[in-house]
Amino acid sequence: MKPPPFTYVAATSVAEAVAALAAHDGEAKVIAGGQSLVPMLNFRLLAPAALVDINGIRELDFVDATADGGLRIGALTRHYTLLTSPDVAERFPVLGEAMRHVAHLAIRNRGTIGGSLSHADPAAELPMMVTLLDATLTVAGPGGERQLAAADFFDGALTTVLAEDELLTTITLPPLPQPHGWGFHEFAQRAGDFALAAAAVVLTADDGAAANVRLAVMGVDENPSRIAAAEAALVGQPVSDDTIAAAAAAVREAVDPPEDLHGSATYRRHLVGGLVERAIRDAWARATGNAGGAA
Amino acid sequence: MDNLPEDLPADLNLMEMRPKIIGARVQRVEDPRLLTGTGQYTADIKLPNMAHLAFRRSEMAHATIDNIDVSAALAVPGVIAVYTAEDFYGQITPPRAESKTEGFHSTPILPLADGKVRHVGEVVVAVVAESRYIAEDAAEHIEIDFTPLPVIADPREAVKNEVLLHDDAGTNVLVDRTFGRGEVDDAFSQAAHIVGGDFRTTRKTASPIEARAAVCEWDRGRRTLTLWSATQVPGVIRDTIGDVFGLSGSHVRVIAPDVGGGFGCKTCLYPEEMVACAAAIKLGQPVKWVSDRMEDLVGTNQAFDEYVHAELAVDAEGHILGLRADVVGDSGAYSIYPWTAALEPVQVISFLPGPYRMPAYAARTRAVATPKTPLGAYRGIGRPTATFVMERLVDLAARAAGIDPVEMRRRNLVQPHEFPYRTGSGLVWDRVGFIESLDAVTDSIGYDDLRAEQLKMREAGRKVGLGVVCYAELGGIGSRIAVAPGMPINTGVETANIRIDATGAITANFGTASNGQGLETTLAQVVAEELGCRVEDVEIRHGDTSLMAHGSGSYASRSAVLAGGAATVSAREVRANVLKVAAMIMEVAESDIDMVGSRIYVPGTDREMTLKQVAHTYYQEMGRLPKEVREEVPLESTRSFDPYLGTAACASHAALVEVDPVTWGVKILKYAAAEDCGRIINPDVADGQMRGGIAQGVGVALLEEIIHDEDGQILTASLVDYVLPSAVEVPIMDVMHVESENPDNGTGFRGLGEGGIIGAPAAIANAIADALDIDIREIPITPEKLFRQTGN
Structure with a gap:
């Protein structure tokens, strides 16, 4: 080796x-x-x-709180920095929670957000987070910079649209509505492993109805994705057992999970639905001020 | 002494004075070295002009080797030599472990695959280069033409012998053995309940944190070979390497320096050790090989892997009437040296009856060759599988008979008045705490209250289950019983050499070797207590064949019992001689003096000498002692210890688990284990052995599986896919030591090293079965399997 x-x-x-x-x-x-x-x-x-x-490129190691309430994150920012950043915790608590599931301490001390996104593992947390949070990715090449929507960045398992002479430099997270509720649930057989599946939800409660719903899953397809049908199943009404079930069903319907040694497609489809249900419950509880009751 | 009232009787004075060293929580003396990075492992050995070895391994499970083209590899700058099997003809005599066990067929251990490959990962070509990097680069340039042969990966198919792995064996069934006693058919015909079916323990690997490694140096002038190897058995390797290369034992020195875990997988002679030696001899320069993790996962002997059909017959009150079993063990490609393919599958049926009264027993076991990595020794050997199967059967029978599982066990455990008890397989349990350990563990978890609490949690929708298991094992085995059936080496004796040198320092040499379990501490405690010195006064040396005439190593929970026994008898002899000499110097009667903490003194007086002073007088002061004293009263003793039989050790484990009905993940909420290892030398070391074993048992139960596809390809060739438990998955546990009646084996010590892993898989399996009201027949119990088994 x-x-x-x-x-x-x-x-x-x-x-x-x-x-x-x-x-x-x-x-x-x-x-x-x-x-x-x-x-x-x-x-x-x-x-x-x-x-x-690129470890010597100091200008790529930063977390900046932007005036609009979002964040700009340099590609060389270590996982540990995101995990412990007060700005992340305050503005994007769902990201802070997801970082707790990224590998182990030693890996977090070295691993970077730019590396994780460029590697594009289907079961990694950061690609899912930039998808969930509608990040804009800035890429530098010989001809200058270009901006990509996170959803357009990933191009299959372990593949991105980065050209061979391009470098991901900056990740821009637009602000989330404040206050908002969020939920993140992941399952791996062993702490810190790549997930068998994960689900993340961000939403607000507007006059008792779910709004601004974002729902993303990972580990159940070639790339993480937001599930529009599941988001639609929640929007405009109070979250209930029925809407949760409908959203989970929409997720199970939409995904195409891989098969490997650690889980069949059938199991992963079941699993991701269950994680989505838990993430929605948590998000709704937080959005409606009942976070203490969240599981 | 000055602090004691003078009116105390002298002997009581002594009792008060003498610190109890055996049984004390002495901090491990090896830890400062190991924890500060100043230990020396085999990979740390660096010699002048040292070359590095890498292997090209087989990508095929079963194939003929038609041609090997090494020319491109030889052309890589920095490559020193490239070897294939024929390069070692005439230099290496491949060892072959023979066995007197019935129906046994041996296989050779080859340095490199010769003419055909028999498993993915088998070594085919060896590359020696100036660096490991270059050696690996060159290995990629070797062209091997294979013609695939049929692969029968399932041992239940391989028994049909339609495709033979070893033509000269004439069969794939390397061992076929039966045990039995009593009228089993009658027992089953009288049974009120018969439970059982097909059970499976999948393939594991030990995965020590230090993988295997070897450094070999050949002294051309003295024709002497020195092999540093990350092995548990330097003595076995020395004896074998001598035969392999036609060298006398005095010209082979095997050193096991600091070893970072072994768990059994480092108890065999491996091809890479032979190749490192052969290359060092051919080249006249030192050669180093350090296994990487990928090599470890394909090239280090693996573990367990049995198909067990077993049935248990009980009467209406739950009393066991009889047991039947048929075991097919997957031995992989070769019968390991020196333990043979009989080791693992025969242990399964030896220990299957467990700590229970077993009036009738009939069992058959077969060890079957398949094109996979050889199956070897791993902590527990056979007993994790035996205990998993038997403890599932006991729970199934308890359920069938409508009896609480703990009560079921109480009714069937061998009772104190029944010892010594001969089990259905012929093993004998001496007096040991079967009942005491079950009591301790059920008290510790509060069994009855926990059952009530479990009921409440289940009513609230939580999938919570409780599993309790018992097992017995045999450790510290003497020469009457072979560790592996019928095998050719003596595992029943260990030797200690203890000497006091001219400076007064105490050195204790042992033939055994530590692989990280703290022997330098525990043996020093034994020597210190028996000799009358402090732990820090004793220098323990081990793991070097130049120290002793004979010794094998650490395996089979033997070193504390056997080396501890040798330390005891040897230290007592040295003590007697020291007192004899000191009495002469001090001109008092031997019976009037004592030695504590390396001080020799006359109790009740201020007359005393240090051990250093006694040694100085003895060795340096001419004329102070009659010449006969130096000639006949050595301050040194070499004594061997053979406990002849073995002693039972036992434990009970309890696990409380919760299964998540969404993820089907298993969380261990509570874990307790109580074992009887006899007289404890160091409670911290004993605790550590239990905790480490239980941690590995968690992996066996829930996570670990070496997976091969039907073509014999290994699918778990990294630690991403072979999932070992991490600290998060290992529960907080309550570990208790019960001492029933200590065995009459010279020391009172029982073997402890393997116990944790034996009980944990069964306890967790029983708890999960209880949580979900399902049967568990196979380990590991993964979320995927639970998902499918619960009807999804």
């Missing part, structure tokens, strides 16, 4: 990193925390000609 030979380039600016990627003609990989890349190198699943190390 030793990596094959590669050239190492330590970039100190975004421009340098992009130039190094372009110079290697698609044969270079970006290394940030290395928490997914290094195991893949050691298993010799990848053999890039060069690694472009």
